[in-house]
Amino acid sequence: MINTAKKGRLTVLGAVAIGAMVALAGCASSDPLSDGGDASSSSDAIVVGSQQYYSNEIIAELYAQALEDGGYTVDRQYQIGQREVYLPELESGSIDVFPEYTGNLLQYYDKESTAKSPEEVESALADALPDGLTALAAAPASDQDSYNVTKEFSEENGITSLADLKDYSGSLAVGAPPENAERPYGPPGLKSVYGVDVTSTPIDDGGGPLTVKALLDGSVQLADVYTASPLIAENDLVTLDDPENLILPQNVVPIVSDKVDADAKAIIDAVDAVLTPSDLQKLNAKSQTDQESSGTIAKEYLTSKKLIG
Amino acid sequence: MNVFLDSLAWLADPVHLAGPNGVPARLGEHVLYSLAAVAIAAVVAIPVGFLIGHTGRGRTVAVALTGGVRALPTVGLVFLLALVLGIGITAPMIAFVVLAIPSILAGAYSGFEAVDRATIDAARAVGMTEWQIVTRVELPLGLPLLIGGLRSALLQVVATTTIAATVGAGGLGIYIFTGLRSNDYTQMFAGSLVVIALAVVLEVLFSVLQRLVVPAGVAAGRPLDTRVTTSRSAAAKATSLQEGTQ
Numbered sequence: 001m002i003n004t005a006k007k008g009r010l011t012v013l014g015a016v017a018i019g020a021m022v023a024l025a026g027c028a029s030s031d032p033l034s035d036g037g038d039a040s041s042s043s044d045a046i047v048v049g050s051q052q053y054y055s056n057e058i059i060a061e062l063y064a065q066a067l068e069d070g071g072y073t074v075d076r077q078y079q080i081g082q083r084e085v086y087l088p089e090l091e092s093g094s095i096d097v098f099p100e101y102t103g104n105l106l107q108y109y110d111k112e113s114t115a116k117s118p119e120e121v122e123s124a125l126a127d128a129l130p131d132g133l134t135a136l137a138a139a140p141a142s143d144q145d146s147y148n149v150t151k152e153f154s155e156e157n158g159i160t161s162l163a164d165l166k167d168y169s170g171s172l173a174v175g176a177p178p179e180n181a182e183r184p185y186g187p188p189g190l191k192s193v194y195g196v197d198v199t200s201t202p203i204d205d206g207g208g209p210l211t212v213k214a215l216l217d218g219s220v221q222l223a224d225v226y227t228a229s230p231l232i233a234e235n236d237l238v239t240l241d242d243p244e245n246l247i248l249p250q251n252v253v254p255i256v257s258d259k260v261d262a263d264a265k266a267i268i269d270a271v272d273a274v275l276t277p278s279d280l281q282k283l284n285a286k287s288q289t290d291q292e293s294s295g296t297i298a299k300e301y302l303t304s305k306k307l308i309g
Numbered sequence: 310m311n312v313f314l315d316s317l318a319w320l321a322d323p324v325h326l327a328g329p330n331g332v333p334a335r336l337g338e339h340v341l342y343s344l345a346a347v348a349i350a351a352v353v354a355i356p357v358g359f360l361i362g363h364t365g366r367g368r369t370v371a372v373a374l375t376g377g378v379r380a381l382p383t384v385g386l387v388f389l390l391a392l393v394l395g396i397g398i399t400a401p402m403i404a405f406v407v408l409a410i411p412s413i414l415a416g417a418y419s420g421f422e423a424v425d426r427a428t429i430d431a432a433r434a435v436g437m438t439e440w441q442i443v444t445r446v447e448l449p450l451g452l453p454l455l456i457g458g459l460r461s462a463l464l465q466v467v468a469t470t471t472i473a474a475t476v477g478a479g480g481l482g483i484y485i486f487t488g489l490r491s492n493d494y495t496q497m498f499a500g501s502l503v504v505i506a507l508a509v510v511l512e513v514l515f516s517v518l519q520r521l522v523v524p525a526g527v528a529a530g531r532p533l534d535t536r537v538t539t540s541r542s543a544a545a546k547a548t549s550l551q552e553g554t555q
Contacts, residue, residue, distance in 0.1 A: 203476060209392060
């Protein structure tokens with residue numbers, strides 16, 4: 001027996017369930033990847049994609065707005081997770097423009113590559129890319145691991161490069177993500193390439209504020225922070241040079257499909273040419289510190305560089 | 310099964326046993342952190358729990374407070390504290406103490422509450438002072454539940470101490486996080502196995518201890534128990550009661 005009150009509740013439940021189903025069906029039809037596929041096959045829009053990483057989305061938005069200013073129609077497909085997901089989409093022509101990083105992309109297509117310097121990596125990448133994909137010129141800006149020290153430490157000990165560390169008499173600990181201890185550029189690489197004994201202190205915030213705090217507190221002497229991180233400029237850190245190219249370079253590089261014509265390539269090249277490491281740090285700071293959207297950040301930057309408007 | 314065998318091989322490799330990052334050293338840190346956290350939490354929670362249990366006051370507040378504290382995500386708390394206190398064991402230690410307090414507090418006051426009111430009335434009737442009632446009646450009778458609280462607190466803390474490794478404080482979590490971030494699942498699984506083994510060993514030790522602390526008078530006077538089942542002791546019953554009252 002179902003009494004009236006219970007019946008009423010069941011009706012409400014039923015309504016909620018139907019509502020949820022309708023909403024979910026709506027989600028299913030707006031799958032970003034299948035949408036991208038439709039758009040590129042049915043219209044002339046250039047599809048710009050980005051990784052699920054705020055800094056990558058800002059770079060993608062720079063390309064997108066510059067292309068729009070040049071008269072192109074742009075379809076934005078941002079926040080796509082892993083290379084395993086979006087590279088097949090690029091290869092199949094569902095995405096036309098994607099900001100990438102030279103070293104990691106080269107590793108994806110050619111695990112055996114021995115390229116080390118930024119130039120070597122860039123040319124090896126051009127060879128490694130599959131047919132239909134082209135790497136435009138890499139930007140000066142990069143987003144890679146780097147060893148940083150405080151300004152005081154650098155000045156007191158005259159250390160500006162990883163090669164200078166071997167003359168330092170004290171013990172050296174590096175605050176870094178846990179994987180650093182096992183990576184070729186971690187303590188074993190520092191020992192074999194630069195002759196420096198370093199112990200790794202794992203801090204699992206991806207070179208974030210806690211890693212930098214440990215450095216400023218003096219708990220560690222070196223901090224592994226990404227070169228595009230706004231924390232480097234904010235805390236006056238000195239990024240140590242890497243003359244032997246121990247760390248694989250990760251310069252920003254736009255990957256484009258055959259659908260992108262010469263004019264569009266020239267527009268993207270113009271954006272990349274001005275994007276310096278400190279510019280990228282500032283753009284990231286606007287996202288992280290000021291919480292601005294990628295659209296606002298990109299518009300401001302492109303206008304200030306007279307690339308749009 | 311392969312990962313399991315690989316992990317055992319990893320643990321047997323002498324390279325992973327020596328030095329400050331070897332398994333024995335990390336295990337030592339892990340045990341030390343866990344015991345210290347539970348000890349500090351016990352110093353805070355037991356007197357408060359006894360007070361609540363003895364007076365019967367403040368239970369609502371205690372339940373609401375500890376319930377709220379239990380909802381705190383420990384990982385978040387560790388990072389939040391570390392951003393103020395810096396890397397090292399201080400920040401995670403505070404978070405582990407916060408994690409351990411609710412179970413111990415619940416064990417302490419529910420142990421007192423579980424004592425038969427008639428027993429306490431009898432103690433009062435024969436002229437015992439309040440202090441004597443606490444120390445000679447409520448405490449010994451409530452001890453199995455308190456140990457149960459300590460046992461579950463320690464278990465949670467042993468599992469959670471792995472995150473000390475995320476703020477440079479070491480412990481067995483180092484293998485789990487290094488393995489996770491470098492896709493070395495053998496190392497990750499090996500680290501997990503040691504944590505699991507540690508948890509099981511401590512669990513066994515505490516369940517034995519929980520049986521031992523049942524007062525002789527209580528243990529002798531339970532013909533009802535033995536008639537129902539021969540294997541379950543009062544202490545074991547006390548555990549289920551404690552779990553129910555948390």
